[in-house]
Amino acid sequence: MNKRFKIGIFDDEEKFLSSIRSLKEQKLSIHDVFTPYPVHEVFHLLKRKSRLPTAAYFFGLAGIIATLAFLYYTSVLDWPIVYGGKPFNSFPSFIVVTIVITIFTVTIASLALFSARSKLFPGRDNTIFDPRATDDKFIIVVESDGVELSASDTAGDIMKQLGAVEVMEKEFGNVNE
Amino acid sequence: MLYHDYLKANWEKVYFQFSKSSDFMNFWNQSLGNGVFNYTIPVGSPLKFHGEELSGAMKSVPVANENGYEVIISESVALGTGMHANNPWLMELPDPVSRQCWENVAAISPGDAQKLGIESGTLVKIAEGLILPAFIQPGQADGTISVALGYGHTGSGPVCNNIGVNLYPFAKLADGNRSYGFVTDKLENTHKNSQLALTQVHYLMEGRPIVRETGLSEYLNNPAAGNEQHSEFESTHKSLYPEIKYDGFHWGMAIDLNACIGCNSCVIACQAENNIPVVGKQEVINRRIMHWIKIDRYYSDSPDDPKVYFQPLACQHCDNAPCENVCPVSATNHSSEGLNQMAYNRCVGTKYCINNCPYKVRRFNWYRYTNNKEFDFNTASDLGKMVLNPDVTVRERGVVEKCSFCVQRIQEKKLQAKLENRTLKDNEIKTACMQACPAGAIVFGNLNDKNSMVSKLFDDPRRYHLLEELHTLPSTGYLTKVRNDEKLNT
């Protein structure tokens, strides 16, 4: 189903930020914003949060426990072998292995989670509202469908007033949240 | 068929008379079937010693002038007169003293070498048509050159053809006696070099307690003389690992350095028993000889009058083996009987164990030595493969191997004892080296059995381990050499 969007294009970070602020003040819902580099202020304004670090912490914990358990099982329970007089449970050696395997686990799991949550994977074709977002423009996208016409227009006006170089309305299909 | 007839006729003439059989064909077939014919030669009158004639013969030996050299032509330890030159095992067996193989060399004294600017490997001309690589032999008297016989074959087989120089033409007949030596007035440095196939290139111990020795009277005073470090190291041995108990067997080997004469029998016995490949001259030059046991030879410091030490060195089967720790694929680990064992099939050839072995007794299969025409020694032809011992695996290229304490023999005897429902007797298992040692220097057995020969030798105050300070806990012990040399005591 196609949706209509109001798109404001800025070439200055400050103007772009003040537009977001004032859109927020007017309680206008912003679909998303697009920037050529990460702007931390935006994360605060739009209350964007990532729980990836928490997830990674638990991946790490799981990795440590699983690795140590695996090492203990293989070297002590399943097939104990004497190497150079070392005890079966040669803990200092295990620590080295555990560090690396844990790192490995965390990486793979975090990458997978990132890919799944951000919907980024090879061949993925996410909607590009305006290709200049990856070059030098800052872009605010406001949803026009499902809101009153006046609200959508207000958003456009605000952006124009606050220094958008261009404001347009476009229709896109298959837009995901 | 000609040779067959000749052989048969010879047997009929020489050996048939000793046989109890009446029919020659019967005797012939029987001997052929057995593969051997045993007989006793009737002893005639005892031989007499003729002193005068000896001194006469001595007089006929030519004496070199002041600037000349006496050339001594000797039998080599490995090849003897050259009869077995085509045997690759013997061809690759290093000389006990020079530690060199695959050709004959002109051994000259360090003094002469220095005088003429000769180094080991320099080609020297001794006589017309006799150019040999020189070898500087500590202890060789100035003005003498010694060269081994038995090399330089031309039509005797693929291994020995065109290897070394034939010295027989220079062993002239004089007064009806063959003179194994001649005099030459010059030793010419040709300023050309060849590489010698040496199996050991450094010959000093560098003051390290590798071969420990003492004098007889000191030994009589204190049986631990010369071995003081052993108790010292033993007292400081602190391990961070829990001690491992070996129930049942704990195999060990004691090597008496006093008995070892450096004859190399153990080397060949081991090679034959364990299917150890022969690698050829170039690979020996590349320091890749495969012998599982080798006899290290050290000289005492003075090159003019050195004392010689022999030390058989094989895998020490350490209980805290540094090599086992580092193998990533578990190819080498410790058996419940104290053996440091190799699983050839598991080995991927990282060579880490070779590096981490302080004794450097592990060997690597650098090339494929079987079915490879480039290594046409024993295992490239169907006939050659007849020498292989079926009880021992032939190793693949890229695999590490080493002394196994003849584990196949251990298993065989253990099984036999089990079938006969009895305990294993001491000395029942003989490793190949132990079996071959003419001096009884090598003793193998169970260290857990306090009455076994090896345990008794381990209780000897002369016992020590090589590189004790590393706490590798070898299962091989050495016994201090006791010299009959009273000078040592002063």
Next chain:
Amino acid sequence: MYNKKIRGPLVEGNKTLGQITKDVILPMDVRPGMWWFIAFGVSLLAALFGGYAIYMTVYKGIGTWGVNNSVGWGWEIVNFVWWIGIGHAGTAFSIFLLILRQKWRTSINRAAEAMTVFAVLSAALFPALHMGRVWLAFYIFPYPNTRGPLWVNFNSPLFWDFTAITAYLLISASFWYLGMLPDLATVRDRTTSKIRKALYGFFSLGWTGSSRHWIRYESLSFILGGIAAVLVVSVHSIVSTDFAVGVEPGWHTTIFPPFFVVGAIFSGFAMVMTLMVLIRKVYKLTNYITDNHMDAIARILIFISLIMGLAYLTEIFIAWYSGNEFEMFTFFRNRITGDYEFQFWGMIICNAFIPQLFWFRKVRRNWIWLLVVSLSINVGMWLERYNIVVTSLSKDFLPSNWVSYSPTIIDIGVFVGTIGLFACGVLLFMRYIPMMAISELKSVANIGSKKED
């Protein structure tokens, strides 16, 4: 808050965001000069020579190398450690300088990370090749198997190596790739060629620059960065345990883990410098990779060089202090004097003395000098690994086992091959991937300038 007046601008020439995009993407849009094709051809030839050497090694056996009964590891392990060391540069650059708040790293880290990936790929060849039976290399995986299941030996530093290198390759590659995502999208959105659009579209994974992407992207970079910091230290520490846990004199020493890590960063930074001097020269990117950048790397190199010198001294001092005859022999009679004195003193001069030239500002600002010194460090670090690997093995405990070592043409071939491989990789990178992190450059381009105006 970044004080531009004191610290100097990170990007010179008052670039706008659009200009940055244009400048960085330019080398990808225009056909490279003749030099590129020549360089690529030469690298390819070197790589082919390496291919031949590898073929011989696998077809005939390790016997084609110079190693022997006592010196079981030779050039191949030297090269392995050398490459892995160089492979630490990218990650070290991105992570450690991030931790130390060195903002100037932005224009260099992309190339440094690319270098890391190619260097680690080159390095990873050797552990496989040095196996006698490389076709059984999978035995090292601890997977349930039909052999018992007989597991692997978790005590073995080679197993640690294997896991560490696999993890490092994966993480450094994904860290690099992740950093590239926004830039690949930039290329995708700017190109007019259909093939390129499809290709870069595929590899940019559908990146749009949305705030949802950016926040997760930053979190992931933070996680991967933290992890990579630990990993970069642990990888080379683990490589050092290949030697340190052994009993060989000159190998068994507790300082090896940090010493190897520092050495790795040393050689890595030197290689970064070599590369940057050339890239700067060829692509005229002096506004982005400024003289100050080179200056900063040079200062770091002096610092590390002093640490290296100190580590050598510590080793030598403790070798004497220990009173252990084997240690003393290895250090004093086989390295400082003896058969390997050339390699030893070469190492000392290249690593500890020549970098001291960087104390002079003129040297730090002259590209030829920079090239000379950075190359000499690379040679020095190679010699250091040679010293460690070969000298200890050639003369260890029992004099009867003492031998010397020299490489064969095959050894040399494999090494040349990896250099070729590395160079090919770098050249392709320069041609097809934005050489600098565009999005990061944009974020620092105007730092510190706004408030003052």
Next chain:
Amino acid sequence: MKENIVVSRNFKLVTLILTAIGVGTFIFGLLSNPQLTWANYLVVNYYFLSLAMGGVFFFVLQSISQSGWSSAFQRVSEAMMSYTAFAGILFLLLVFGVNDIYHWAHKEAVALDPLLQHKSPFLNVPFFVGRLIIYFILWIVLIRKLRSISLRGDMTDPADMDGILALFNKSELYSKIFIFILAITFSLAAFDWIMSVDPHWYSTIFALKNLAAAFLHGVSVLTLIVFILHKRGYFPFLNKYHTHDFARYIFMLSIVWGYFWFAQFMIIWYGNIPEETAYYFVRWKEGWKVLFFLEIILNWAIPFMILLPVKASRNRTAIVIVIICLIIGQYVDLYVQVIPGTTGLLRFGIVEAGLFLGFAGFFAFIVATTLSKAKLIPSNHPYLEESLEHRF
């Protein structure tokens, strides 16, 4: 913003009483059990010297890396540095105790021991004392230099940007020299004072490990001082980003220390060569094993676990808990390093406690008085602005 610190009478009184307790214990100890006392004297003396060295490290590293965020706290590290001179005097006293601490100082022991004879060109009393004096002279001279450059900054005209930068560059240059000299001298000092307690044993990473320990514990005490001063209203601009950066320092250094500790232990454990394992063998017996593990738990495991999440590393209470663990941890670490090789007695009694309190009081007194002697915030530091408005 309060510019200067005033040391209260009470504080002076308490610290001086503690110092007096220390002196009293020392004299009592010398009379009752000199060996025990000297060994503990070494532990505690080295302990507080290491804190001062940690201060030096923090100062020089910040200068060399031109870090901006920390410049407001520079005076705290300077105050800690200034203790070095007093530590030097206290270390000189150690000369009277060498026979009680060091096995190699006994002529008759050396005569029987070839290994000690080999080491005697290095390990002998005159050279030992000579080195000690040289270390301290070098340190004190450089510390005074850095301090005077820093104080000169306060006098400069704030508008004179070039003059300020020139001063900073000078300070950076001396920092570079210092860190290099420190690396050499402190390594040797660690070999001299601590490692030679077990004269047969050696480890190449030993000096590095102790260097990292000094840095770690120095920075954590520095952080503690900053927090205490903040609580008293001195560093009002201290925000969560500063806290985070301090926590990161502690976190990273704790990992580095743990890494060195593990490297040393693992390599020795793995090689299992008696020459080296003798050291750990003693420290693995009976009660020592508890301390052995306590050491790694306090100095690595707890800081690592607590400071891993970002939230905790911006929380001052969490950080203070970690710092307290580290303060105990350093004592345990040194105790485990020194005591088994000297008295070999595992005990914590009056002598141990009294000496520690005495030194702690003295250290606190010196640091506080030095802090009060100059402006708390180096007002003309070129990066001060970055520090005051520090954001991540």
